[in-house]
Amino acid sequence: MPEKKQKILIVDDEELVLKSLKREFHDADFETVLADSGEKGLELLQNNDIDMVITDITMPGMSGLEFLKIVKDKHPDLTRIILSGFVEESLVIPAITQRVAHAYYTKPWTTKSFRNAVEQTLVLRKTLKDQALLALISRIDRLPTLPLVYQEFESAMAKDLPIKKIAGIVAEDVSIATRLLQVVNSAFYGQGTISSIDRAILALGLKFVKDIVFTVSLVRNMKWTQHQTRHLEQIFLHSSLVSFAVKAVYERAFGKKLDDRYASVGITHDIGRIILLQFFTERYEDTVNHQRANSYKDFQASEVELGYANMTHCEIGAYFLNWWNLPDANIRLALFHHAFKESNHPEKPEIQEIFYYANLWVNRLMEDQQTDPDDLSRFFNGFLKDGRMESIERELIEKIGQR
Amino acid sequence: MADSKEEKIKGLEAELKKARKTLADFSLNLKQAHAAIIQQEKLAAIGQLAAGIAHELNNPLGFVSSNFMTLGKYVEKLTACFNLVVEYSKQDEEMEENSKAGHLFRYVEENDLAFIIEDMGDIVSESRQGLERMASIVDNMRRFSHIDFAGKIAPYDLNEGIANTLVMARNETKYVTEVETAFAPVPQIQCRGDEINQVLLNILVNAAQAIAGRKKKGKGLITIKTHADDENVYCEITDDGPGIPKAVQDRIFDPFFTTKEPGKGTGLGLNISRDIIVNKHKGELSVSSKKGKGTTFLIKLPLLFQEEADQE
Numbered sequence: 001m002p003e004k005k006q007k008i009l010i011v012d013d014e015e016l017v018l019k020s021l022k023r024e025f026h027d028a029d030f031e032t033v034l035a036d037s038g039e040k041g042l043e044l045l046q047n048n049d050i051d052m053v054i055t056d057i058t059m060p061g062m063s064g065l066e067f068l069k070i071v072k073d074k075h076p077d078l079t080r081i082i083l084s085g086f087v088e089e090s091l092v093i094p095a096i097t098q099r100v101a102h103a104y105y106t107k108p109w110t111t112k113s114f115r116n117a118v119e120q121t122l123v124l125r126k127t128l129k130d131q132a133l134l135a136l137i138s139r140i141d142r143l144p145t146l147p148l149v150y151q152e153f154e155s156a157m158a159k160d161l162p163i164k165k166i167a168g169i170v171a172e173d174v175s176i177a178t179r180l181l182q183v184v185n186s187a188f189y190g191q192g193t194i195s196s197i198d199r200a201i202l203a204l205g206l207k208f209v210k211d212i213v214f215t216v217s218l219v220r221n222m223k224w225t226q227h228q229t230r231h232l233e234q235i236f237l238h239s240s241l242v243s244f245a246v247k248a249v250y251e252r253a254f255g256k257k258l259d260d261r262y263a264s265v266g267i268t269h270d271i272g273r274i275i276l277l278q279f280f281t282e283r284y285e286d287t288v289n290h291q292r293a294n295s296y297k298d299f300q301a302s303e304v305e306l307g308y309a310n311m312t313h314c315e316i317g318a319y320f321l322n323w324w325n326l327p328d329a330n331i332r333l334a335l336f337h338h339a340f341k342e343s344n345h346p347e348k349p350e351i352q353e354i355f356y357y358a359n360l361w362v363n364r365l366m367e368d369q370q371t372d373p374d375d376l377s378r379f380f381n382g383f384l385k386d387g388r389m390e391s392i393e394r395e396l397i398e399k400i401g402q403r
Numbered sequence: 404m405a406d407s408k409e410e411k412i413k414g415l416e417a418e419l420k421k422a423r424k425t426l427a428d429f430s431l432n433l434k435q436a437h438a439a440i441i442q443q444e445k446l447a448a449i450g451q452l453a454a455g456i457a458h459e460l461n462n463p464l465g466f467v468s469s470n471f472m473t474l475g476k477y478v479e480k481l482t483a484c485f486n487l488v489v490e491y492s493k494q495d496e497e498m499e500e501n502s503k504a505g506h507l508f509r510y511v512e513e514n515d516l517a518f519i520i521e522d523m524g525d526i527v528s529e530s531r532q533g534l535e536r537m538a539s540i541v542d543n544m545r546r547f548s549h550i551d552f553a554g555k556i557a558p559y560d561l562n563e564g565i566a567n568t569l570v571m572a573r574n575e576t577k578y579v580t581e582v583e584t585a586f587a588p589v590p591q592i593q594c595r596g597d598e599i600n601q602v603l604l605n606i607l608v609n610a611a612q613a614i615a616g617r618k619k620k621g622k623g624l625i626t627i628k629t630h631a632d633d634e635n636v637y638c639e640i641t642d643d644g645p646g647i648p649k650a651v652q653d654r655i656f657d658p659f660f661t662t663k664e665p666g667k668g669t670g671l672g673l674n675i676s677r678d679i680i681v682n683k684h685k686g687e688l689s690v691s692s693k694k695g696k697g698t699t700f701l702i703k704l705p706l707l708f709q710e711e712a713d714q715e
Binding site (some may be wrong): 014164294 | 460463464465467469470472473534538558560562566586588593706707
């Protein structure tokens with residue numbers, strides 16, 4: 001029996017938007033269902049087996065947010081995405097933090113990356129239901145829960161408290177604060193060092209610091225042997241350097257700030273490795289040994305060779321990030337950071353592509369993985385001006401040296 | 404007795420004079436404040452309008468861009484199909500006058516379809532470039548107006564603010580001057596972004612107008628530099644216009660002071676700018692100028708917005 005096609009529902013009061021999206025997805029692997037109002041959308045949800053909804057916000061009658069709230073209530077399983085020309089951060093951010101929506105995209109959308117996001121989210125839905133993965137995760141005795149500090153931090157953000165207040169939540173906890181500043185400084189791209197949490201928030205942005213708080217407090221809640229700690233340090237360093245590289249490459253290449261949604265994904269992309277290290281230490285070490293024995297092969301490729309396909313650190317990470325309700329961008333990069341679709345636009349690479357190569361780059365410099373340096377420079381020099389790749393590499397090496 | 408009366412009258416006269424002066428001062432202040440408020444409200448209304456239009460444009464921009472993307476895919480497929488058809492009809496040995504292939508071939512020739520097919524691809528890709536440009540202008544308009552945070556203190560990236568403002572000022576600058584930027588990485592600051600952008604726009608437009616008004620031929624140059632230290636971010640905007648005469652330099656921040664022709668300037672731009680930077684953000688705004696060489700405005704803004712940060 002052929003697998004049933006996944007279905008997405010698109011809601012927009014502008015018919016021409018609906019038609020253009022339908023066209024765009026005509027040759028895709030999923031079906032599209034259209035509704036010109038939230039009310040009609042709800043009706044369609046009753047009678048169709050829908051996997052994902054994409055909705056506009058400003059519509060006459062039921063607004064997109066009202067629609068999503070009802071969808072969340074009645075069909076909590078669906079992936080909920082906003083596509084709107086009227087994106088007021090003050091409206092959208094609470095929607096994301098309160099999980100009314102999983103992600104938001106702005107009109108006009110970039111065809112390629114929007115479709116890519118939709119397709120990946122659908123793959124993600126399938127992945128998370130994979131039996132082998134679920135079996136593996138069920139072997140964990142006590143699933144790590146969302147750290148308290150992080151929850152406090154997030155709710156302070158949602159309440160729009162002044163930065164000093166938000167910083168105070170973290171600053172009180174010395175062990176978290178120290179670790180946080182350490183990560184901040186290796187991920188920080190700019191001048192000088194950062195010595196306080198409120199400075200960190202200004203330098204890196206709230207979302208970025210939030211993701212660091214998340215990772216740091218999560219790890220703090222687990223018990224680590226001395227032996228594990230060594231690996232853990234490597235993961236932390238790796239994650240912050242990848243964040244640094246992505247931001248530096250993007251900002252020096254395109255002269256504008258990297259979208260907040262992506263600035264911090266480097267910090268959470270290897271959560272799966274942390275989980276593996278904590279709960280499946282032997283498997284983690286086997287994989288590292290396999291890497292070394294095979295001339296520093298890719299970590300994920302090694303996992304696959306050892307028989308863990310479909311339950312590598314990528315799937316595990318994505319599973320937990322989804323379980324903890326982190327934003328879509330974080331989940332997708334955790335799942336796909338070892339794979340990407342090559343774009344045919346050498347001057348305008350997709351953020352995921354930059355991320356992929358930044359990952360390889362950092363691994364090469366940390367001597368975790370052998371990567372063809374020509375491959376790297378071919379990619380980065382495609383859009384970075386002369387000498388910039390070298391200067392970023394110098395900064396990376398310096399940061400590795402500092403640790 | 405008489406003496407004391409006279410003294411009393413003198414005293415009263417002096418008091419009256421003083422009171423008159425105070426009244427006049429008050430009335431002038433009031434007038435200035437009134438004008439400044441109207442001007443600021445006007446600017447805010449324009450900003451809001453611009454943001455509204457930007458949002459409104461995003462819907463049609465969205466589906467037109469998407470449709471052109473799809474059209475591009477269609478054109479590619481149709482082109483491939485067209486090439487196949489032409490190739491096959493050429494191979495048809497019985498391509499006589501009245502055969503179907505002959506008919507098709509004649510139609511292709513007579514209507515210059517080879518050109519059309521090629522041009523179709525160009526039309527799509529050129530239109531897409533145009534759409535991308537429109538999208539980036541609209542995006543800039545939205546970012547410039549900072550409508551998402553209008554009037555609110557929020558994290559603000561100075562380099563990004565300048566870049567957005569430059570797009571907004573492009574119409575004023577593009578024929579009269581080159582613009583060079585040297586951005587150092589700066590941390591975000593806490594401020595009212597829409598207001599800071601207004602100051603930047605003010606200074607930029609002034610600079611462009613100064614350059615346009617000079618006698619020298621050829622394009623001028625505006626350079627914008629940013630940097631930061633532990634406490635502040637700095638922005639330096641320099642033009643190579645005629646400069647501000649010494650005698651006037653002290654007065655440029657005064658309300659209603661303008662060197663522009665009547666009707667061209669309100670004389671409030673720099674006054675409001677100083678109010679925004681100095682009073683509202685506890686920063687500094689200073690000017691240095693040499694006649695014939697040009698003018699530099701220096702903006703200094705603290706990283707943390709003290710007033711607000713200390714509030715509950």
